Amino acid sequence: ASDPWVSYSPNGVVHAMSLSTNGDINTMLASRSFDHGRTWTNPATLILDGAAAFSDKNAITADPFDANYVYAVWDRLISSNNTGPAYFTRSTSNGANWEPARPIFDPGTRNQTIGNIVVVLPGGLLLDVFARIDSPVGGLQRARVAVIRSLDRGSTWSAPVYIADMLGVGVTDPSTGTAVRDGAIVPEIAVGPNGEVYVAWQDSRFSGGLYDGIAISRSSDGGLTWSTPTRVNGAPNAPAFTPSIHVLPDGTVGVTYYDLRSDTATAPLFTDSWLARSRDGGATWQLST
DSSP: OEEEEEEEOTTSOEEEEEEEEETTEEEEEEEEESSTTSSOOOOEEEEEEOTTEEEEEEEEEEOSSOTTOEEEEEEEEETTTTBBOEEEEEESSTTSSOOOOEEEEOOOTTEEEEEEEEEEOTTSOEEEEEEEEEOOTTSOOEEEEEEEEESSTTSSOOOOEEEEEOOOOOEEOTTTOOEEOOOTTOOEEEEOTTSOEEEEEEEOGGGTTSSOEEEEEEESSTTSSOOOOEEOOSOTTSOEEEEEEEEOTTSOEEEEEEEOTTOOSSSTTOOEEEEEEESSTTSSOEEEO
16 A cells, blocks of 8 residues: 545544555555544545556545545556546545546646645635646657646536646755655645645756756636746755645645755765745745754
């Protein structure tokens, strides 16, 4: 079992989801806890695949405004046409039953989505954020962060709204050049109390392509338009990676991430963990370790 994710319904039920595998068999499983995680129900199978397809990078979201609704999303890599559409299912019974899983966005042959996460805005609007990766024959690979929107709690979805190119170069050990597994292709998303939406990801645009930093963009119109990406991390000359984001009820935005500013020859890969906080909608940031 891998890629665990949990989410609380407003009635106190905890929903958990995992990618689980056994040889060529892979499945997305969801279960519930009615006692804050002490015990769990038998898992429900949301999708079951063999060698022809692989489901990956899942997330589960309990609707914070209506306990009946729970949303699950992931990417499904299909070998026959070399694509990775975003797959989605929902429960309208607080996780007791689930609708058949279905694709909600297919980027086409040789392209894929990854890092899908659904959030719910006040009023019930759903956004699914993901990275779209295009790999044209004979061309350069391109990655973009995007959202799709649903006005009917996941029954139908819009075409993608593209936020920005994802210009991550990935993190390497400064001494050896060995690649570090990071979150360069996984965007993160959070909703504020007034419906403002923030998306954060790794991006090297602030250093001219030398190092990854942490980029953030904001939407105040339900994901229809997005601000120009700005930098969150506080040490522009050190690689920063794997952000996570949350917004408090008072509107404070918090972004956690790692960086290698303390890496030295005597302390190789010494890594700091940071919390950046903004109380002005992402205009300025205060850092703490």
